[in-house]
Amino acid sequence: MGIEVLNNCIGCSKCVGSCPFEAISMSNKKAVIDLTKCTLCGACVQVCPVKAIVISREMVKRDLSAYRDVWVFVEFADDADIKKQGEIKKVSFELLSKGRFLADKLNQKLCAVVLTDKNRDYEKILSEYGADRVYLLENDEYLPYDTDIYSASIMSLINKYKPSIFLFGATYKGRDLAPRMAANLYVGLTADCTDLNINNDGLLVQSRPAFGGNIMADILSPNSRPQMATVRPNVMKIVKVLPKAVEVIKEDIRIDKNIRRVKVVQRHKEEEKGYTKIENADIIVSGGRGLKSKEKFEILNELAKLLNASVGASRAAVDSGFIDKKHQVGQSGTTVRPRLYLAFGISGAVQHLVGMKNSDVIVAINKDPNAMIFSVSKYAIIGDAHDIAKKLIEKIKSAKAVA
Amino acid sequence: MNIFVCIKQVPDTTEVKINPETGTLIRAGVPSILNPYDHFAVVNALKIKKSNPDAVVNVISMGPPQAKAVIQMALALGCDNGYLLSDAAFAGSDTWATAYALSSAIKKIGKYDIIICGMQAIDGDTAQVGPQIASQLNIPQVTFADNVEIENKKALIKRHIDDGYDTIESPLPVLVTMVMPKDYELPFPSFVNITKALSKPFFTYTADDIMAKKEYLGLKGSPTQVNRIYPPQREVKTTVINTTSVEAVDKIIEILKQENFIK
Incomplete structure (x- = not known):
């Protein structure tokens, strides 16, 4: 993979502000990218008005051994007030429980990825479901959810810390975000898994139904990392563990507001009608x-x-x-x-x-x-x-x- | 305005039966249909065309030559141009490689203001190709919508969320994936329109035609690999109770107590 600034760069410098890692500067009215800082997150590609920045996705033989640990995207319930974050969704605990099993099999860490306006001691509850480490990204721009902002932030995190496995709930949000990033990173993504395991080669075995549930398929992503999967809610069993020390890594990722392109004009919530869904x-x-x-x-x-x-x-x-x-x-x-x-x-x-x-x-x-x-x-x-x-x-x- | 609709020909999975002895799919005799979510995407594109008379609706599919049937169906419903990507190089593509082929074709065909996809195909159920096309074209995406309108060069989209929906405003170009509103009855074309559609522009493209690199297509270009296919497992030990209904009720109560559901 590589990144390149083409000759049609007009020197507008929008990309400079968009880069979470301050890897872009202007020289002779052209953008110049510092490859030692660049994580190929793609934030600049999104803001460039003339498509002058190109990330190439050659399927080069990647050094897969550099990728370790099992990551889980922590999802929050949508809230009527789009400025306030809801509770952590049950599916996230299901993913952590399964993730704990996978991490133990690999003898690696289980990490929770939290994007929030403000941390509310989330690491405490996440550790109860097995998380060893929490990557904490705090920014007001994470509310309301935006595909571009979330994908740019998480991709830069992936490029920096290199997880081996990354799990998302097969929810509206997970199914919106995961394919966006998998396409950008050119990595394998398996949808709507109902079981996960590790095979003898240390690869993630992703089981999912197909043809309306008439058959099951086991899917592998042998040549790309992270191995990404969305997991259907209410399938994995929740397992609580004895809480232990949890490491919190705060990542300060700069967000350019201009990469938010779609606007939530209004949110309509259906009233609960007195029964449990x-x-x-x-x-x-x-x-x-x-x-x-x-x-x-x-x-x-x-x-x-x-x-x-x-x-x-x-x-x-x-x-x-x-x-x-x-x-x-x-x-x-x-x-x-x-x-x-x-x-x-x-x-x-x-x-x-x-x-x-x-x-x-x-x-x-x-x-x-x-x-x-x-x-x-x-x-x-x-x-x-x-x-x-x-x-x-x-x-x-x-x-x-x-x- | 240029509208693209991505569609897929799928086996009608509600008609798929399992061979009880071998546990394999019986595909013979299963009808091929236009994926219902894509069908709805076509309907929505045509609705946009109605209020924007200058709009051109291009319908595009990747598949074997017989997938032309679903493109003809979309043309008969009122789409303007049909494109079929058909080439041995595409065979075995996963969602990444499929999105690569479709986005390459859309770029090659020309300008696009809005791309509409069904949320997912009923044979694969991944819901990944839409967002992956948007990602590869670097345009915004809005997923799980049940209505899209274009006003003043902006898309107004009704998107499903947990317990409700959002009204979204997006600049163009944008990619939207569609779910069907409840109880929606999909329209089918009239015989006259099916005949008329036969003379509408229809093109078949190979990988070279859309300038797609072969190493990103098919099995070779797909980061995911299917390792094994097998029938769904059932490993439950079943206790059969075949008695009168009064005794059955007593038994259920006993089970509920035994499993601690009632006291």
Whole structure:
């Protein structure tokens, strides 16, 4: 890889201010790049009005041994107020837990990458999920999220510290940011992984479903670093560790406001309607087309209320108009990992199974003894889904009345 | 104004079946369709053209020669020019190499004000090609949008976020990836328009035509490698309960207690 200033440079010096590492100066009205300081982050390429700065991405034999450690991008919940950062998202803890496993296998460090307006003791909670080190980038420009600002900052961090593995949540933000950087760095990126491991060569094995969940594929990125992956939320198990000393490395990365190109004019939040969203639910009571009608499906609402659960649905049930799409579990809906998944009248199309098979306990009720859902269930109950749901409600109610 | 729409021909994954004995995909007889998200991207591009009559909508795809079918479909829906990138050199490209080919082609074809992609293809589900094209062209990107309009040479975009959406304003050129609004019914072209589309401009390009370097294409140019393909595993020990519904309910209560979900 290399960086070059072409002859069409007009000497506007916009790039000088954009460089986080003060690697650019002007000489004879042309930009000159100090290669000892340049990290190839690309911030200058973005601000150049005449495209006079070019980073070439030759697939030269890179010195891969210089790349060490497992990094996790720490994601924060969006907030109604775009000036205030929300809580750390659960997916970040899931990534750290899996990252800890990978780092131990490699005998390397697990590092959390935090971009924030202001640190709020984040290192404490991150260390509870296994982080050895936190790279802390503080700047008001990190709110609201901006693809260009985040990618320029993180790429310069990557170029400086050279991680071997870099994990992102397969969320709106992660799926926006990771491909932007992977394209720029010319490194491999695997989308929406459902499992990660280290093979005998020390490479990251990235497993993901394809063809609507009908097959699984193991993907390697053998010749580029970092090996980047986005990981589906609610798939990896959260493992807390005993908190230990955590190293905080503050990086002062200069940000040129001009690289923010898109503007958030307004943020619209949907009001919570008093129920837990399925992706966060502890218990999910879910229904499929086997419940036959919208009226019969609605019995699940009552059961969910009694069990303090959320209501899920198969794609067939959503397509039949039994319930709104935001309750849909599966490849084209939400992936869930509750402690209990109660499936009523769900046949178990592959695309549904991909989205719920990691639930801790699955209890399925279906009148077809060959229903696919039973293949992932701990308890397979053969019977009429609606009838059993109805009787279950009565039973729980009478038990509560006694108590 | 020049609009590009990137589309892909995909197998209809809802029709894909698994051979229960071998655990492999049965692809025979599975229809090929225009990726639904790309289909929606085409619809949105045509909506922009309606309010900007000078706009030209170019539709571009990379794939085998038979992928011409989805380009013809987009032309029949109202797009102006069709481009198919088809060359053995493209075979085996991962998202990086695909984005490289598409961005090279877009640069070669000419000026672009807005590039619209489906959020992801239903066969690969990566959602990476759109942002990777934007990155390689060095233009801003707005992902997971369900509406784009152009006003006063700016793009107004409705982008999904957790629990809601953002209204975004972006300068041109910009790349936008699209999700479909709930319950959206995709339009299909009329027979008359399908016939008319046959005489619209259509070009097939090779790697040389778009001045793409072969070392960045195909398997060789792809930083990711597929190491192994296998059927999804299921390793759960299942207890089957086949009794009357009253006994089944008792059993469920017992399970809920045993697993500590109720007291």
